Amino acid sequence: MQLNNLEVSKAKFTGDFRVLESKDLDLLGFSKASLLSEASSLIPAEFNADKNIDILPVVFNVAVVNKFNANHDGIDSKGAAEILKQFIHKPINIEHIKPYIIGHIVNASFSDKQPDYEENDIAEFEGRNTPFYITLAGFIYRHVYPDLAEALILNSNPESEYYQMYSSSWEISFSDYKIATGSDLVSDCKIYSRDENPESFAKCVDKLKQNGGTGFSEEGQVSRLLGGKMFPLGCAFTENPAADVSGIYTLSSLLGDDEEDDDDNEMEEDDSKESTCNKNIQDEEKTSVTNNDEFNFMTDEQFKLFMEAIANSKGGESKASAEVAKQFEAVLIEHGTEWKSKAEKAEETLAALKEDSEKTAKELSEATEKLVALEADLKVKEAADRLNARINTISSAYELTEDEEKIVVDDVRAIGESDEDFNKYLAKAKVVFAHRDRVAIAAKSENKTEDKQEKTDELETEGESKASVTNNNGDQANEKSLIDQLRETGLELE
Numbered sequence: 001m002q003l004n005n006l007e008v009s010k011a012k013f014t015g016d017f018r019v020l021e022s023k024d025l026d027l028l029g030f031s032k033a034s035l036l037s038e039a040s041s042l043i044p045a046e047f048n049a050d051k052n053i054d055i056l057p058v059v060f061n062v063a064v065v066n067k068f069n070a071n072h073d074g075i076d077s078k079g080a081a082e083i084l085k086q087f088i089h090k091p092i093n094i095e096h097i098k099p100y101i102i103g104h105i106v107n108a109s110f111s112d113k114q115p116d117y118e119e120n121d122i123a124e125f126e127g128r129n130t131p132f133y134i135t136l137a138g139f140i141y142r143h144v145y146p147d148l149a150e151a152l153i154l155n156s157n158p159e160s161e162y163y164q165m166y167s168s169s170w171e172i173s174f175s176d177y178k179i180a181t182g183s184d185l186v187s188d189c190k191i192y193s194r195d196e197n198p199e200s201f202a203k204c205v206d207k208l209k210q211n212g213g214t215g216f217s218e219e220g221q222v223s224r225l226l227g228g229k230m231f232p233l234g235c236a237f238t239e240n241p242a243a244d245v246s247g248i249y250t251l252s253s254l255l256g257d258d259e260e261d262d263d264d265n266e267m268e269e270d271d272s273k274e275s276t277c278n279k280n281i282q283d284e285e286k287t288s289v290t291n292n293d294e295f296n297f298m299t300d301e302q303f304k305l306f307m308e309a310i311a312n313s314k315g316g317e318s319k320a321s322a323e324v325a326k327q328f329e330a331v332l333i334e335h336g337t338e339w340k341s342k343a344e345k346a347e348e349t350l351a352a353l354k355e356d357s358e359k360t361a362k363e364l365s366e367a368t369e370k371l372v373a374l375e376a377d378l379k380v381k382e383a384a385d386r387l388n389a390r391i392n393t394i395s396s397a398y399e400l401t402e403d404e405e406k407i408v409v410d411d412v413r414a415i416g417e418s419d420e421d422f423n424k425y426l427a428k429a430k431v432v433f434a435h436r437d438r439v440a441i442a443a444k445s446e447n448k449t450e451d452k453q454e455k456t457d458e459l460e461t462e463g464e465s466k467a468s469v470t471n472n473n474g475d476q477a478n479e480k481s482l483i484d485q486l487r488e489t490g491l492e493l494e
Helices: 022-028 032-042 077-087 146-155 198-205 262-272 274-286 300-313 318-397 402-415 419-432 438-478 482-488
Strands: 055-065 091-094 097-111 132-141 167-181 190-192 220-238 248-250
Touching: 055 077, 055 097, 055 146, 055 167, 077 097, 077 132, 077 220, 097 220, 097 318, 132 146, 146 248, 167 198, 190 198, 318 402, 318 419, 402 419
Parallel strands: 091 220
Antiparallel strands: 055 132, 055 248, 091 097, 097 132, 167 190, 167 220
16 A cells, blocks of 8 residues: 555555444544544534545644654744644645645644544643644545545554554745754754854754754754744645654544434445445345345235235135235235336446446546656656756866766766765866866966066066167257257358
């Protein structure tokens, strides 16, 4: 029975509907009387199980307050009390696959035990620092997912091999968190805030599982204590819950009346076994009409009178025999017509049931195919986003040629999903592409620019010196020669 990867296997989910008995409740540690009174307080009072057979009521624990889960995430009493009732009307999905909604949450409470069907006083839990449960009540769309509903019924049966195979896991968004170190219990931890203890917070943040760390430091377990603005998004039914919770418990057989009439019982059984409709139809066809009270050939009283008439006819005259034959004929005529009408009605009902079953099976198959395709598309997108992010990491660090980029893309694509293998490749690239390091290239280019500037300045200084010499010579050249001076005095030279 696999809930992950959108696999809701019909073969694995099939099983006989079984109403829980008193001995089953004893194994769970409570009486049926107390369960009914408690369940009525957690399930909305206006809900009538007899008139809503298309819905399967369930109760389950979704998280443990004041204790960190397997992902090292947790919430304290104050935070849990603030968001508790916001779980109401949020969706229930399978294995955290958002589009695969199978029901919704109708109530939320706190509890010291599991299972607990009572809506307890929230104020009694707000000041606690010891662990307790967040308990949710929900409605599963039994008519849409009959196999799943049947599996959940088996999941809550202590004698079933699937008992407590499925549990629940919360889905919650938050804007901030504190870091807790030392233990999986909030009360035993040191709490660091990014504002009040920035150094300790920064020292531990890389140790968190969510940031790729081991989840442990020299101070012990490192966890996130959720805070800020928190919003419950719903929950998921899963085989591997992060929190220390177990089981999903159905109330379909516990909220109804023990004195239900035959029609109600028949209707409930037909609904719960809708997925195995074909088998039921074959069984109906094999069942003798006389085995069903609705199709009895004659009533017990009529049969008694008939037998008395036969007894009186033994050894009697032909008149008595004729009376017996007359009574026999009257009974056949009266009940033969009624039997034929009911038989035709039964055939029509079975035919309609078979058609509905085939239609439902087709719709479920199509929906499952679409969900599988959606999951495949999401995986492809995740792989593409991961590849682009890794290529950008390398491209931003190294100035590669076009041929080198092609080689890097092929290498990174071959790495797959492993972050550890990618980190090893980064270490290798640091050596191979050392001469392509953008920081080193930029620094080298800056040094060249400075050298060029210095040479330019030297050339300008030398030019100025040469210009000065030229100007001096020029000044001398502009002075009058001795011959010119003589000529100005009126002397002529030959």
